[in-house]
Amino acid sequence: MKEPNVGVIGLGAMGLPMAKNLLRKGFNVTVFDVRDEPLRTLESLGARVAGSPRDLGAASSIVLTSLPSSKQVEDVVLGRYGLIDGMAKGGVIADTSTIEPAVSRRLAGECAKKGISMIDAPVSGGTVGAEKGTLSIMVGGEKDTVERCMDVLRAIGVNIYHVGDTGSGQIFKLINNMLVAVNLVGVSEALVLGRKAGVNPDLLYNVIRTSAGNSWALEQKLPKMASGDFAPGFRVWLQHKDLALAMSLASQMGVALPITSLAYQMYESAKAMGLEDLDHSAVFKVLQKLSGMLSS
Numbered sequence: 069m070k071e072p073n074v075g076v077i078g079l080g081a082m083g084l085p086m087a088k089n090l091l092r093k094g095f096n097v098t099v100f101d102v103r104d105e106p107l108r109t110l111e112s113l114g115a116r117v118a119g120s121p122r123d124l125g126a127a128s129s130i131v132l133t134s135l136p137s138s139k140q141v142e143d144v145v146l147g148r149y150g151l152i153d154g155m156a157k158g159g160v161i162a163d164t165s166t167i168e169p170a171v172s173r174r175l176a177g178e179c180a181k182k183g184i185s186m187i188d189a190p191v192s193g194g195t196v197g198a199e200k201g202t203l204s205i206m207v208g209g210e211k212d213t214v215e216r217c218m219d220v221l222r223a224i225g226v227n228i229y230h231v232g233d234t235g236s237g238q239i240f241k242l243i244n245n246m247l248v249a250v251n252l253v254g255v256s257e258a259l260v261l262g263r264k265a266g267v268n269p270d271l272l273y274n275v276i277r278t279s280a281g282n283s284w285a286l287e288q289k290l291p292k293m294a295s296g297d298f299a300p301g302f303r304v305w306l307q308h309k310d311l312a313l314a315m316s317l318a319s320q321m322g323v324a325l326p327i328t329s330l331a332y333q334m335y336e337s338a339k340a341m342g343l344e345d346l347d348h349s350a351v352f353k354v355l356q357k358l359s360g361m362l363s364s
């Protein structure tokens with residue numbers, strides 16, 4: 069059965085296009101954000117605007133959240149005027165944010181005490197994937213709950229993987245994002261070396277794209293990096309957050325991540341250089357700085 073009443077909380081780079089796709093697919097959508105601008109945009113497209121997560125929860129049987137980090141998800145679910153106070157028994161929260169797996173599990177436990185199910189459903193594919201509705205979604209949670217959310221998830225994504233129990237989606241997502249960061253640092257090094265060696269960046273792109281050094285980072289980001297276009301996208305501080313979460317998970321598991329640690333330091337440096345709100349490909353500027361190619 070198609071769940072008609074869907075809520076979306078967090079209407080930023082990812083949540084706004086997700087909500088638009090749900091409206092396009094015919095769901096009754098209620099939205100909430102702490103910023104007014106995306107609320108007005110979605111209202112003009114037919115969404116109802118709620119005054120709080122609690123009110124949104126009362127109007128929705130399934131709620132998607134797309135929030136920056138663990139803290140905001142916790143606030144929205146358990147905080148004052150939170151979802152848990154508004155949703156009826158049997159409701160489902162599908163959190164598409166990337167957060168700490170242990171927090172996903174703890175929040176799901178708190179929700180269960182009130183008869184509400186919570187699954188983690190972090191996404192990959194960037195803002196382009198969110199706009200086109202072609203995201204990959206890595207879902208952790210109970211099978212029946214995941215099945216119930218499928219129509220909603222299919223409205224925002226194409227490759228939907230049920231990867232295990234609650235929290236498992238986050239583990240897959242953190243592994244994905246640590247690889248993205250490592251690859252972006254690699255592409256940055258390649259471009260810095262190529263530039264200093266006098267290589268044409270267009271030619272470098274075309275040759276490596278069809279060679280063994282290719283990656284998503286190279287395909288999607290190298291042309292923009294070469295032209296100095298660092299408009300987000302997935303911002304530096306969110307990439308830094310995900311690397312920190314991957315390193316924390318690795319530490320809990322007793323796993324060494326030497327290359328990821330280096331990538332993390334590059335993102336630490338990008339933040340220190342004031343680049344936190346640029347696209348994550350702006351790590352290129354750190355590598356340029358290290359090689360004397362950036363004066364300020």
Ligand code: NAD
Pocket residue numbers: 077078079080081082083100101102103106134135136137140143144164165166167191192193194195301302303306
């Ligand atoms: P964003 O900062 O653009 O959007 C977050 C939104 O949440 C903003 O509109 C903000 O106003 C809102 N918000 C913050 N606190 C709130 C609160 N307490 N209550 C209600 N709304 C609140 O971030 P984003 O890039 O859309 O990322 C969202 C999540 O998706 C993050 O966890 C990120 O790691 C993940 N993600 C992002 C991308 C990407 O390409 N941007 C890709 C995959 C996953």
